[in-house]
Amino acid sequence: MGLTPIFDLATRALRAQNLVLQTAGQNLANASRPSYSRQRVVLAADPPQSLSGIVVGSGVRVQEVQQVVNTLTETQLLQARSRSAGEIAARDELSQLETVLGELGGGGLQETLDSFFAAADDLALHPQGIPERTIFLATAETLAARFQDRATQLAELQRQIDERVAAAVPEVNGLLDDIATLNGEIFRAEVGGQNANDLRDQRREALGQLSDLIGITQFESNGQVTVVGPDGLPLVDRDRATHVVADKATQPTLTGLDGRALTRLGFEVSNGDFVGFSSTIGGGELGGLLAVRDTDIPSIAASLDQLAEALRTAVNAVHTNGEDLDGNAGGSLFDGTTASTLRVLITDPREVAASLGTSTPEDNQNARALAALQYTALDGTDAALGNADLDGSNFVGFLSSMIGTVGALSQTAQDRAEAAEAVTTEIQNRRAALSGVNTNEELLTLLDAQRAFQAAAILVNTATSALDAVLAMVD
Amino acid sequence: MFSRVSDVQISSQVSVNLARVQLRLQELSEQASSGVRLNRPSDDPAGAGTVIRSHSIINALGQDTRAASFARGFLGAQDAVLDDADSIITRAREIAVQQANGVASDADRAAAATEVHELLSALVAVGNSELGGRRLFSSGEDAVPGAEPFTHPDDVGFDPANPYSGSTTPLEVEIGSGRLVRVTTTGSDVFGRAIAALDDLETRLQAGTDPSASLTALELSAADISTERSSIGARVQSLDERTGQIDKTELATKEIINEASGADIVGIVTDLVALQTQLQISAAASQQILGANLASMLQV
Secondary structure, eight states: OOSHHHHHHHHHHHHHHHHHHHHHHHHHTTTTTTTTEEEEEEEEOOOOOOEEEEEEOOOOOEEEEOOOOHHHHHHHHHHHHHHHHHHHHHHHHHHHHHHOOTTTTTSSSHHHHHHHHHHHHHHOOOTTTTHHHHHHHHHHHHHHHHHHHHHHHHHHHHHHHHHHHHHHHHHHHHHHHHHHHHHHHHHHHHHOOOOOHHHHHEEEHHHHHHHHHHHOEEEEEEEEEEEGGGGGGGGTTTTEEEEEEESSSSSSSEOOTTTSEOOEEEEEETTTEEEEEOOOOOOOHHHHHIIIIIHHHHHHHHHHHHHHHHHHHHHHHHHHHHHTSSSBBBOOSSOOSTTTTTOOOOOGGOOOOBOOSSEEEEHHHHHHHHHGGGOOOEESOGGGGGTEEEEOOOOHHHHHHHHHHHHHHHHHHHHHHHHHHHHHHHHHHHHHHHOOHHHHHHHHHHHHHHHHHHHHHHHHHHHHHHHHHHHHHHO | OOSSOOOOHHHHHHHHHHHHHHHHHHHHHHHHHHSSOSSGGGGGHHHHHHHHHHHHHHHHHHHHHHHHHHHHHHHHHHHHHHHHHHHHHHHHHHHHHHHHOOOOOHHHHHHHHHHHHHHHHHHHHHTTOOOEEEEETTTTTOOOTOOSSSTTTTTTTTOOTSSSSSSSSEEEEEEETEEEEOOOOOOHHHHHHHHHHHHHHHHHHHHOOGGGGHHHHHHHHHHHHHHHHHHHHHHHHHHHHHHHHHHHHHHHHHHHHHHHHHHOOHHHHHHHHHHHHHHHHHHHHHHHHHHHHHHHTTOO
C-alpha cells in the first residue's frame, strides 16, 4: 500500500475547499447586487478505489459551480418588470396630463367659461353699454386663448412623449446587441466546458433592462436566448440582433396633435425599407408611453375639440340670430372647428348682437340667450343652437366629465402601477429568497470550508510525517 | 412564506416599506399645507367633477346676485321717482277740487293753470328720469340728451294723447336659470293717462270749463302710479327672496365643495403623528435587523 493516494486525496480536498472558499467569497462580494444569482460548489465523492483488495474512498471532486436560479421565476420576473415599467410610465404621463388640464388649481377652462357667460349676463343688464360689449369680447378672446393653450399643452405633452419614445430606441438596440454578444460568449464558454455564470447574470440583467423598455418574449435553447418582439419579430437570434427602428418619414406617417409626424417603431427589411410594427407594443416603458401618446391624449384632445366645436356652433347660432347695436344682423362670434383653431372674429364692440332682431338696441334678449347657453344641455338635436352636441351635457358639465375621465384614467393607472409594482416586488422577493445571497449562510460555508481545508492540510502533514517515518526506516 | 431569506430581500423590504411611509407622509403634508384633499382629479375623479360643477354654480350664483342687485337698484330708483309722481297727481287733484267750487276768479284759474302746467312738466321729467345714464321708464336705454322718451309739453309736437316715443320692450334680467324679473315698465303705461289728465285739467282751467271733469282721469292716473309701485314692491320682494335663496344655495354648494375637496386636518395631524412614529420604529428595527448578522456576532 503506498502513501501517494493520500497526497492525491488531500490535494483534491484542498482544491475543492479552496473553490468553496472562493465561491463563498464571490457570493459575499456580490451580496448587495439584486440581480446577482448566488453560486454554490457541488462536491461529490470520488469513486472508491480498491487498494490491496480493500475498497476505500478516494476523496472529493468538484462536480460543478452551480448558479442557483429558477428559470420560471426569472421569466415571470421579466414579464412583471415589463408590465410594471409600462404602467409606471403611463401613470407618470397621465399625471402630467392632469397637470396640463389643471382645472382644480384655478385659472382653468371652467373659470373662463363662467367668465364668458358672466360677461353675457352683464351685457344683458346693459345691452347698449360699450364697456359691457368690450368686456364680452375680451372674455371671448380669453376663452378662445384658453382653449388654444390647452390644445397646445396637450400637443406638447404628446410631443415630449414621442421624443422619449425615439430616445429609448438606441437604448433598446444597445441592449439587443449586448444580449446577442453575451449569447455568443456564453455559448462558446459553455461548449468549452467553462463556467459562464457571471455572463449569464449579465445577460439576465440586460434582459431585465430590455423588458423595462419593451414587451418581449424570450426563451433559451442551448444556452442562448431568443428574444421575440412585436409582430413575432426575433429581435435576438443566437448572436445576431435585429434593431428596432424609429421612423417618421415612411408613409403612412402618424400625425401628432401639432400636425407633425410622430415616431413609428418597426424594423428594416433586407432592402432597407422600414416596416412598422402592426401590433401594439405591450409592456415596457415604450408600451406605456405609446398607449398614452396614441390613445389617452388623442381621446382627451378629441373631447376638448368637441367642447370647442359645440361652443363655436351654439354661440354662433345664437349670435347670428340677433342684431348688433346698429341694427345689423349679428355675425359669427367664433371661428375654428377645434380647440387649437378657435378664435374670435368680432373686434368691434358695436357688432356684438345683444338684441333680438327688433332694431331696439336697448333690447337684451339675445344677450340673455347667450348667457342662458351656460345652462343648456346640448344633444345635437336643436337646430336653433346649430345642432351643437355635448352628448346631452352643458358646457361645464361636459368639461367636468372630461376632467373626471382624466382623473379616472390617472387613478386607474396609479392603481395598476401599484398592483404591478406589488407583483414585481413579490416575484423579486421570491427570486431573492432563492437566488439572493445570505451572508450568514456564506459565513457558515466559509467556516465549514476553512475547517475542511485545515483538515486536508493536516492530512498532508500527517501523510508527510508517515512518509518521513518510512524514509527513516530506509535510512 | 419563504424558507430562506437573502440580505437583498431584507434591505429591499425595508427600503420599500420606508418609501411607502414617506410617500404617505408627503401626501399628508401636501394636504395639510394646502388644506385641500383634492389636489388633482385622480385623487377623486367623481369628486373632481363635483368640485368643478360646484365652482361653476357658485360663479353663476354670483352673477345672479349681481343681476338681482342691479334690478333692486333700478326698481328702488323707480319707486322713489314714482313717489314724486304720486305727489304731483295728488296736488293736481287738490287744484281740480279747489277750482271747481265756483268762487275762483279768472286770475285764480290762470294761476292754477300755470301751476298745473308746471306739474305736467314735472311729471314728464319724472317719466324721463335716469339712473346712471339710463332711462328708468324706457327699457333702461341709454339717456341721450334731446332724445327723451316723453316729449316736454312746451316742445313742438307734444301730443298729450301720445306723449311717449321711448322703448316699448321691457328690460328683463335673469336672476337664475330661466328665472326672469322685469326691471322696467314702458313709460306710457305708467304716465300716459296722468299726462293726458294733467293736460286736460290745464286746458279746462285755461278755458274756464269745469275742472272737476278731470278728477276721474286723475284718480285713474293715481291708480296707475299706485299699481306700478305695488308691482315694484312685489318684484323687489321676489328679488329679496331670490337673494336669500342664492345665499342658501351658495352656502350649501360651498359645503359640497368642502366635503368633496376639503382636508380633514384633525385626521391628517393624527395620521402624520402615527406615520412619524411608524417611520422611527421602522428605521430603528431596520437598523437592528440589518446589523444582526453572524459577522458582527463573531466579531469578524
